[in-house]
Amino acid sequence: MKKLFSAEKMSTHCHWVGVIDWRLRNFHGYLTGRGSTYNAYLVKGEGGYVLIDTVKAGFEDEFMSRIETVCDPREIRVVVSNHAEMDHTGALPQLLNRFSPDCRILASRNGAKAIQAHFSLDREIEVIKSGQTAEILGKEFVFLETPMIHWPDSMLTYFVEDKILFSNDAFGMHLASVERWYDEFDSALAYEEALRYYANIITPYSQIVAKFLDKFDSLALDIDAIAPDHGLCWRGEGVEFILGHYKRWASVEKRRSRKVAVVFDTMWESTELMARHIAQGVRSEGVACVVLPVQESHRTQIATELLETGAVALGSPTLNAGLLPTVADALCYVQGLKFTPKFGLAFGSYGWGEVSVKLLNESLGAMGAECLPSVSCQYVPTDAVLLQCREAGARLAAKIKEEIAL
């Protein structure tokens, strides 16, 4: 095989040997507009190498090519699998026979089960002990189980000597780049992708993240770098940067800002007109507002905007005594992610049965939002209805100013 791709040295004993998926745009429904990487790392031990995670199936050649610029793959004597999801394990079954014949595989208890459920490997997977220091090929590692950040099997691996935390999907982002470090890249773009990743993958587990971060602080690990399994790695000030943002995102109170998201779809532009006047009402109170027509805004973008918004105005006309399916789709996604806007406002037009606002209020209520009086109109909004919309938007904004700190 031609050695087309190279590894990148990350620290004294560690190389990045991941792969770059420039063309990825759909990660199980998550719109990955800037592609992604599947990061894996080689740690040089005594008499061999430890491989931290692998890559998605289909990228074996690039992966092996990078490994071969560091060592003979048969020198890989241990694979640590931090996360069983197939973008990090998919290449393992095919490549295992190219590593050392006695190559060990280490994973969390749930990871061992999940890997076997996926691949039925013909060797035993050794279960790590969480929170304890283990010596592997003469190097010290600490494994930390992090169940439901974001799968039951998820764990982190800390490499003591080089002070690197291999964090699997935590602190990651979907971003394809030739750069490996956050400080080498456009910081605003990197922040946006880290935020998008949190919003679309981690949000439902925020309570667990918050508790983990407290525990993590108490461990007081000396960390020079955090190396996730997707996107850029964090070092220097970047470490505090991403940890700080995770602390904020993990807290519903801290992440809520004085911002309204107006999310809607429309049949004959009546609900759209209502949405626009609600946005104008929000603006009249000097509060930030983002307008998201659902057919034109991918659900990934809607979720990203909702992470930090304090209130949601949700609009749908009534179709067949129900919601427009596009709005129901967006709701299904954001409810699954357990977003909890503090305030909600339902609005929409109808032809005969006035159903949509009732359903929208139920959904907003189920998300834990305090619902303000909704605005509904038959067929086409009159000027009086549009005035009601502006007033409703202004009320929503005023509530936000009262209840959400700057």
Place this chain on the structure above:
Amino acid sequence: MKYLCTVCAYVYDPSEGDPDGGIEPGTAFEDIPDDWLCPVCGVGKDMFEPIED
């Protein structure tokens, strides 16, 4: 009373307990040790909520 794991929707049923996790059938949720973890997703007891039978 049964308890629902709010993360993964596993239901703890006291009549069944969680024998693999060392919880005998007949153990009330309140009597489960605090370090017990959801047998499906691994989160702690505090992520559970009581549900009607």
